[in-house]
């Protein structure tokens with residue numbers, strides 16, 4: 001009989017249960033491939049009474065039963081949240097165990113330290129599932145793309161927001177209705193703030209950015225803005241201009257600096273990323289040798305996430321069986337400084353309401369001109385009646401040529417302060 005490699009699961013929820021099932025159902029097949037049998041030895045949970053369809057003897061409420069067990073060489077952390085997951089991962093590594101994690105928050109906040117602890121201890125931490133669920137993105141940065149200087153990555157890496165934006169674009173739904181649909185279908189958490197405010201995508205961009213640009217990226221280095229203020233009108237105008245609106249995670253290296261930002265963006269509808277709809281995710285990478293490539297698939301859900309976690313487990317088990325340590329270590333070469341958001345240069349879309357009379361438009365273009373910003377296009381279609389007493393305003397949509405963020409913010413403040421302007425409804429960056 002084949003030797004056994006015992007696995008400790010920290011967490012037995014959506015992902016943990018799928019991992020336990022896959023390891024059981026594919027047992028013989030995996031044994032044949034690895035030359036060792038993989039066995040789930042213990043699973044940490046919070047609630048020992050919840051029905052779960054696994055042998056209750058596997059369950060424990062005490063992490064020490066896994067972390068202090070010398071017979072468990074691989075720990076799979078699928079409990080989520082920063083703490084105690086971070087503490088448990090560090091304890092497992094320090095105890096000489098290999099770790100697989102799906103935890104983007106822990107890897108975004110503590111990745112460099114965790115990787116360094118693993119290197120010092122001669123063990124591995126694998127985290128393919130932390131970004132893009134079942135889509136292979138971490139592996140390619142570690143292996144297949146290492147010959148490249150990565151210039152840019154652009155990604156749709158939050159399925160909840162992509163579903164909401166797709167609903168808003170295709171059904172004309174407002175944000176609240178589209179989010180309610182996502183929650184009803186199980187695509188959004190009861191508390192969706194981390195997703196809709198762009199925090200989840202910023203964690204994932206911090207992880208990808210560290211790998212792509214060989215730079216220690218902290219979540220605080222990633223600018224983020226969510227989708228909560230987008231209105232159905234923006235989707236109508238975007239379509240008219242030949243764009244879609246996506247929550248993009250962008251990492252771009254230029255002139256010795258790297259910019260990392262998550263925000264809604266207008267994107268030409270002809271681009272591949274513009275066609276990524278619903279809960280699907282995609283990561284587009286541009287390297288000096290490989291050119292532009294795209295990774296696409298399901299970024300969440302039990303099956304896809306389990307696919308990535310179990311692949312990491314198999315890789316570790318194969319190396320354990322062959323007594324081979326991983327040769328991969330992150331390299332941070334300090335080549336780039338971070339470009340603050342104020343210095344980022346991009347194009348803009350602006351939607352505003354202004355008094356409909358001669359001379360008003362000249363005041364708006366003067367404010368833009370004073371900030372060295374030139375117009376690319378203007379739409380003025382409908383007048384809206386707002387306020388009490390009711391006043392009729394013209395809805396004006398502008399797009400600009402490339403401008404520096406700080407200049408654009410100055411211009412927008414000046415425009416919003418004009419007595420003839422009722423409100424600046426939207427300022428959305430245009431991906432180019």
Ligand SMILES: NC(=O)c1ccc[n+]([C@@H]2O[C@H](COP(=O)([O-])OP(=O)(O)OC[C@H]3O[C@@H](n4cnc5c(N)ncnc54)[C@H](OP(=O)(O)O)[C@@H]3O)[C@@H](O)[C@H]2O)c1
Pocket residue numbers: 010011012013014015016044045046047048050077078079080081083084102103104129130133299300301302305
């Ligand atoms: N779900 C996805 O589609 C997906 C996709 C990509 C990445 N991920 C990542 O995968 C991880 C797990 O997600 P999930 O959806 O499987 O979460 P989940 O369904 O909420 O499961 C979490 C599991 O961890 C246990 N747990 C949580 N805190 C604990 C604590 N302090 N002590 C003991 N047990 C604890 C829970 O115990 P009880 O069962 O007793 O409550 C549960 O079994 C997260 O890092 C998540 O970001 C998930």
